[in-house]
């Protein structure tokens with residue numbers, strides 16, 4: 345006979361661990377089923393995603409270690425490696441990629457920031473935005489049906505009813521969203537929505553492609569969860585023109601010497617591609633209906649919180 349008292353918080357943690365495991369399993373099956381090659385993650389490299397410049401970013405510094413006389417950066421995202429891998433001939437790839445982003449402690453309150461998390465990062469040679477929209481819509485719809493079936497017990501324990509979703513998801517430009525909800529539109533627009541939606545056209549890093557026919561407009565996108573959960577994915581059609589990449593790196597006042605291996609490949613020619621990445625923990629938070637993204641991590645990595653293990 346079972347004598348110990350059931351610890352509800354412990355039960356919730358176990359339910360989140362089971363949901364995470366289900367998400368990883370379904371994700372691998374989905375991407376393999378669509379003929380993607382799964383790559384190993386890179387954790388240390390002379391190059392990493394600059395994550396900006398972005399006035400909304402609160403990353404206080406890039407993690408770095410010195411090893412045998414080389415300065416290696418801790419991966420903030422594998423975007424540059426994805427472009428290189430596609431150019432090496434791996435036409436469809438995905439990675440479950442650990443990312444370290446040393447966020448300011450004020451991000452503790454946002455409910456959606458971690459300083460260490462994993463993203464499912466994918467890239468497709470010669471793809472366009474529309475290919476990514478269709479892929480992600482079919483991924484999320486299939487994931488919802490998988491989780492509802494295989495993890496009904498966990499959802500019930502967490503008191504979570506998943507919203508019904510069906511593609512295609514609505515698309516809005518950031519200009520439309522800002523004029524409706526103000527510059528800080530992310531959470532307001534997400535609260536106002538009953539299903540996931542796309543936000544198009546963000547002015548951001550040099551590797552996202554600017555529309556050659558409409559300068560000042562960008563061929564990139566975020567996917568947002570409804571119910572106030574906010575950003576799920578960011579991605580883009582990629583800039584592959586060496587001259588434009590160099591001009592944008594100058595525009596962003598980035599130190600070219602930190603991108604040399606990438607730039608010398610870009611000079612020889614990068615393969616055009618499109619892709620994106622979505623955070624595993626944010627996805628599990630949404631599925632679980634959790635208050636804070638740290639609540640779904642077994643080993644919490646919340647900026648500003650004490651790190652126990």
Ligand code: ASN
Pocket residue numbers: 393395420421422423463465466578579580619620621622
């Ligand atoms: N994974 C994103 C992308 O593919 C980049 C990022 O995480 N900053 O565009």
